[in-house]
Amino acid sequence: MAYLELKNIQKSFGDAHIIRGVNLEIQKGEFIVFVGPSGCGKSTLLRLIAGLEPTTSGRLMLDGKDITQLASGKRDLAMVFQSYALYPHMSVADNMSFALKLAGVPKDEIRRKVAHAAEQLNLTQYLARTPKELSGGQRQRVAIGRAIVRAPKVFLFDEPLSNLDAALRGNTRVEIHKLHVALGATSIYVTHDQVEAMTLADRVVVLKDGVIEQVGTPMELYDHPVNRFVAQFIGMPSMNMVPASAIPSFSSQTRGRLPTDGFLGVRPEGLQVHPGRPRDGAGVPGRVDLIEALGADTLIHIDVDGVPLIARQNERTPLRIGDDVGVELDPSVLHLFDREGQALAA
Ligand SMILES: Nc1ncnc2c1ncn2[C@@H]1O[C@H](COP(=O)(O)OP(=O)(O)O)[C@@H](O)[C@H]1O
Numbered sequence: 001m002a003y004l005e006l007k008n009i010q011k012s013f014g015d016a017h018i019i020r021g022v023n024l025e026i027q028k029g030e031f032i033v034f035v036g037p038s039g040c041g042k043s044t045l046l047r048l049i050a051g052l053e054p055t056t057s058g059r060l061m062l063d064g065k066d067i068t069q070l071a072s073g074k075r076d077l078a079m080v081f082q083s084y085a086l087y088p089h090m091s092v093a094d095n096m097s098f099a100l101k102l103a104g105v106p107k108d109e110i111r112r113k114v115a116h117a118a119e120q121l122n123l124t125q126y127l128a129r130t131p132k133e134l135s136g137g138q139r140q141r142v143a144i145g146r147a148i149v150r151a152p153k154v155f156l157f158d159e160p161l162s163n164l165d166a167a168l169r170g171n172t173r174v175e176i177h178k179l180h181v182a183l184g185a186t187s188i189y190v191t192h193d194q195v196e197a198m199t200l201a202d203r204v205v206v207l208k209d210g211v212i213e214q215v216g217t218p219m220e221l222y223d224h225p226v227n228r229f230v231a232q233f234i235g236m237p238s239m240n241m242v243p244a245s246a247i248p249s250f251s252s253q254t255r256g257r258l259p260t261d262g263f264l265g266v267r268p269e270g271l272q273v274h275p276g277r278p279r280d281g282a283g284v285p286g287r288v289d290l291i292e293a294l295g296a297d298t299l300i301h302i303d304v305d306g307v308p309l310i311a312r313q314n315e316r317t318p319l320r321i322g323d324d325v326g327v328e329l330d331p332s333v334l335h336l337f338d339r340e341g342q343a344l345a346a
C-alpha cells in the first residue's frame with residue numbers, strides 16, 4: 001500500500017475551483033516533485049497535505065491512517081517554506097530545537113538531535129549565531145534542519161530555493177539532493193523550475209490548472225510526454241512544436257502517422273544544422289536567426305519558412321546570423337501529437 005495517498009482531492013476558494021480532483025500514490029522514501037506554471041495550484045495542494053488548509057472533498061491517507069480531518073500539528077509532517085520563517089532573535093540551535101522543546105522532548109535528546117542535524121547540514125560552526133548573521137543558503141539549511149530534527153513522516157518543501165541567487169540555488173539544490181540520499185526520507189517538493197524537478201525527483205508530478213497532466217520519472221516525462229503541455233514544459237529549451245502542414249518534408253518523415261491537423265514535436269538535440277543551402281534533399285532550407293553560445297552547448301535559432309526552430313549541438317559553430325543552412329531531423333526521436341495536443345503512440 002502507498003505511504004501517502006491522495007484520493008480525488010478537490011479544493012475551492014469560493015467559486016474558484018483550484019484543485020480539481022487529484023489522485024496520487026506516494027511510496028515511502030520517494031522524492032516527489034510537484035511542478036507546473038505559477039498559479040496552477042502547487043502550493044495549495046501542498047498546504048492541503050500539510051493540513052494548513054481544509055480540503056473541499058477527497059481523502060488523504062498517511063501510513064495507513066485517514067488524516068483528512070486531522071489538525072496540521074498532529075499529521076507528523078514538516079514544512080520548509082520559501083521564506084525561511086526563522087525566529088530572528090533566536091540562535092540557530094534554538095531555532096532548530098524550538099519544536100522539540102514545545103513537544104517536551106528531554107534536553108539531552110534535543111541536544112543530540114540538533115547536533116546530528118547540524119552536522120548533516122554543515123551548520124555545526126554556526127549554532128550560536130542568529131539568522132541575520134547567516135547567508136541566505138545557510139538560513140535555508142537552518143530551516144531544513146528545523147524540519148529534520150522532528151523526524152517527520154514526510155518533508156514538504158514549497159519553493160525552498162527561490163529566494164536564493166542562481167549560484168547558491170544550484171549548490172543548495174545539490175545539498176538537498178545529497179541529504180535526501182542520506183536520509184531516505186519521503187519528501188514532496190514544490191517548484192516552478194523544471195530543472196529542479198528533473199534533477200531532484202524520483203518522480204515528477206506535472207500540474208496545470210489544478211489537474212495532474214502526467215506523473216513519471218524525469219526521463220519518462222522527457223522521452224514520453226503524454227501531451228504537448230508536458231512536452232514543452234519539460235526540457236530547456238522547449239521542444240520544437242511544428243504544425244503538421246508547416247514543414248511538409250518534416251511531416252513526411254513520420255510515415256503517414258501524423259494527422260494533417262496534428263503537430264510534430266522535436267527536441268532541440270533532435271535537429272542537425274548544416275552550413276549552406278541543402279543539396280540532394282539533405283534537410284530543409286532555413287536561415288540562422290540567432291546563435292546562443294553557452295560554451296559546452298550551442299543553441300542555433302533558425303527560421304524555416306516562417307517557423308521558428310531551436311537546434312542544440314554540443315559543438316561550437318562558425319555560423320552567423322543570416323546564414324543559409326539546411327536543417328535535418330532525427331526521425332528516431334520524433335513526437336507526434338493530435339490537434340488537441342494528445343501524444344500519439346510513436
Ligand atoms: N486562500 C486563497 N483564497 C483564494 N484563492 C486562493 C487562495 N490560495 C490560493 N488561491 C488561488 O489558487 C490558485 C493557485 O494558487 P497556488 O496554489 O498558490 O499556485 P502555485 O503555488 O502553483 O503558484 C491561484 O489562482 C490563487 O490565486
Ligand SMILES: [Mg+2]
Nearest residue numbers: 042043044159
Ligand atoms: Mg506556490
